[in-house]
Amino acid sequence: GFGGATAAKYVRILGGGDIDVTLVDQHAALVSCPVSNRVLAGEKTLEQLTFGYDALRQAHGIRFVQGRVTAIDAERRRIVVAGSGRPDERLPYDRLIVAPGIDFIYDAxxxxxxxxxxxxxxxxxxxxxxxxxxxxxxxxxxxxxxxxxxxxxxxxxxxxxxxxxxxxxxxxxxxxxxxxxxxxxxxxxxxxxxxxxxxxxxxxxxxxxxxxxxxxxxxxxxxxxxxxxxxxxxxxxxxxVPPQRAGRIALDSGLADAEGRWCEVDFLSYASKRLPGVHVIGDAVDSGLPKSAHMANAQAKVCARAVVALMRGEALDPAPAFDNTCYSFVDDRQAMRISTLYRYDPAKASMEAVAAGILSDHPSLQEGRDADAWARRVWTDALG
Incomplete structure (x- = not known):
């Protein structure tokens, strides 16, 4: 997803190319959830929203492994990857960033x-x-x-x-x-x-x-x-649309909390509060903030900086900040947005809204154009 791809890219960039980065995804390409509602109205196709990982490999030297992570061994610092038609692969790590995404609760x-x-x-x-x-x-x-x-x-x-x-x-x-x-x-x-x-x-x-x-x-x-x-x-x-929780690997590995829904982290580094050496980003995080692609992208950058700092023995940024923006189309061309700025609050040890968010007065053609531009930016930032 957007969190994992962004984190892989920025660890590689911020590490100056000195840190070997492997990206593991069970899918060969990312299909964008942002903009996908427009497929239902016939304004977009899934092909227009599907992006491969070639740029991350070729432009940034990231190794890509297609497979499903079935286990995290935090003590030995390795993961187990199951691939279609091949034996399980065990990949070692110094730091592990997990972007489990969501799974669905059909109990109800x-x-x-x-x-x-x-x-x-x-x-x-x-x-x-x-x-x-x-x-x-x-x-x-x-x-x-x-x-x-x-x-x-x-x-x-x-x-x-x-x-x-x-x-x-x-x-x-x-x-x-x-x-x-x-x-x-x-x-x-x-x-x-x-x-x-x-x-x-x-x-x-x-x-x-x-x-x-x-x-x-x-x-x-x-x-x-x-x-x-x-x-x-x-x-x-x-x-x-069923109720949701963190993706399967978060539950199986013990990253999720006692209720088995979301993952608790330290918001200065997104380090898991349950498994040492493991960081969690994206929709699976128990943050109280909106679960969105923009948020996953922002969290990934904070996490990437922290991972590079930890691997170099440097201090963490004591006051990370980022924004979250979400556009919504109301027809084929008009959209509206909400944007909020968040900053780390040391007293609460969490990311808190700095002020009231910015909300569109009404949907407009200009916001529709802005929404298209936003989507292109986040796709490029994560995958380009």
């Missing part, structure tokens, strides 16, 4: 694995994004698209509401008698509330039905029916 929505694949979350960009797009294309005019939003914390707070906008834009254009139902487990819209409410009212009047506090009690995959504390909703397309 018990259903067979096959049903989980048929009712896509599309919260990891890739095949499920394509499947959800295909289901949307096949939906009849006058049909119902339902998105189920989990309680916080989850990856990218504004993304479910942006998805509702993108689906509504597609339906308004191609299937105008259809509707979008948003079943939100949270009591209110979790990000850019006023702007999303206004977008639904002004751009898609009568098309988007928002139901807050929708705790899911039962899911019937065969009929795409969701029973909540309030109502029963039957859909033509059901987009079920």
């Amino acid at each position: 929505y018990p259903m067979p694995a096959r049903a989980q694949r048929q009712i896509p979350h599309a919260w990891k960009a890739g095949p499920q994004t394509r499947l959800l797009r295909q289901q949307l294309l096949a939906m009849p005019n006058g049909g119902v698209f339902t998105i189920v939003i989990p309680p916080q914390p989850y990856r990218c707070p504004p993304a479910p509401y942006e998805r509702a906008c993108q689906v509504a834009f597609y339906l308004k254009t191609h299937k105008p008698r259809s509707k979008v139902v948003v079943l939100d487990a949270n009591p209110v819209i979790t990000s850019k509330r006023i702007l999303f409410e206004r977008a639904w009212r002004d751009l898609y009047p009568g098309m988007v039905e928002y139901v807050p506090g929708s705790e899911v009690r039962q899911v019937e995959p065969a009929t795409k029916t969701v029973r909540t504390v309030f109502d029963t909703v039957r859909s033509d397309v059901l987009n079920l």
Whole structure:
């Protein structure tokens, strides 16, 4: 993901080329979650959002190993990598940076694995994004698209509401008698509330039905029916986004906390509080901050500086700071953003907002252009 790729690149750069860096990923390429909601509306393709690791290898001398990390041996300082069709490989390290990403908790929505694949979350960009797009294309005019939003914390707070906008834009254009139902487990819209409410009212009047506090009690995959504390909703397309936790390796290795959800770290270095010599970045971190690609990219740079300093026996930056910016498209060209600056607070030993964030007054074409430019920057910064 963005955290791991950025960390690999910046350890190599900040280390002056003296530190050997190996990047391990089970996928041969990164599919960008940012911008992937626009695939649903037909504005982008997955191919446009897929990026290989060639530049990291060729321009920065990073070794790339495709495989799945199955174990972390912190005592011996090595990881075990399982590759398709080859024996397990054991890779030694002096410092290990782990970007586990997220995994999904289906306990609240018990259903067979096959049903989980048929009712896509599309919260990891890739095949499920394509499947959800295909289901949307096949939906009849006058049909119902339902998105189920989990309680916080989850990856990218504004993304479910942006998805509702993108689906509504597609339906308004191609299937105008259809509707979008948003079943939100949270009591209110979790990000850019006023702007999303206004977008639904002004751009898609009568098309988007928002139901807050929708705790899911039962899911019937065969009929795409969701029973909540309030109502029963039957859909033509059901987009079920489950509650989330740190990726599998974080749980298996003991990096995740006692609840088995997120990873506690020292925010000066992102060193794990559970495994020595191991650092954790990205969505898996228990930080109280938004889980986003921009945040993962920012954390990776702080972590990379700290890793280089630790390997050289130098002091850490005592006051790291970074911002987080998130753009959301409300149709094919207009977007809006929220930006917040964070700085390390030694009294709280955490990253805290310096002041109130900057929120767009309204969606605009200029913010849409800015959003496209932001995406190009973060792709290049992580992978170029």
